[in-house]
Amino acid sequence: MTTRSAGLTGVVMTEAVQPPGAEVGNYRLLEHTADMGIEAWADTLDALFIGAARGLQEIVFGQAGLTEGQQQLKVELQAGDEEELLVAWLGEILFLVEQRGFCPAFFRIEEIGPHCLKGSVVGRYQQQDCRPLREVKAVTYHLLRVLHQESGWQARVYLDL
Secondary structure (H helix, E strand, O other), X not given: OOEEOOOOOEEEEEEEEOOOOOOOOEEEEEEEOOEXXXXXXXXXXXXXXXXXXXXXXXXXXXXXXXXXXXXXEEEEEEOOOHHHHHHHHHHHHHHHHHOOOEEXXXXXXXXXXXXXXXXXXXXXXXXXXXXXXXXXXXXXXXXXXXXXXXXXXXXXXEEEO
16 A cells, blocks of 8 residues: 655755765666556665656656756655555656646655655756656556665566556
8 A cells, every 4th residue: 555645845945956976776768558667777775766766757858857956845655565665656756747847857765665765856846948748647557566686676667658
């Protein structure tokens, strides 16, 4: 069961916020009939989730996304396992983009475990130079996987376009 925290908090930053120097996972996009997938890999679970979020960002906004943001929206999620948590994380980002008009620049994860995530999405509300290029209907459970192996973490998730 996935639950969303009671409301997201927007905090206006006084200066432009740059991406942190922390490790960020890698990703590649996967084609699939009416869907598009993200395959991510990283040394740590938090870097894996950030890599998957960057994949979602590229699918929605293209490669020329924001590089800094003035607002930080907090995200707190709970789920039954890492797979549900990944779907909840990407779903929350998609909610911010589609329903709140938020344009993410980068992502932070302060705390993550098998059942919970505390992090933030940094960016700004959409303006003329930052609009979604593609509509994503939902994050799906189709072929979903999150694996931890000796070589690190791997994930695959598909989006319904």
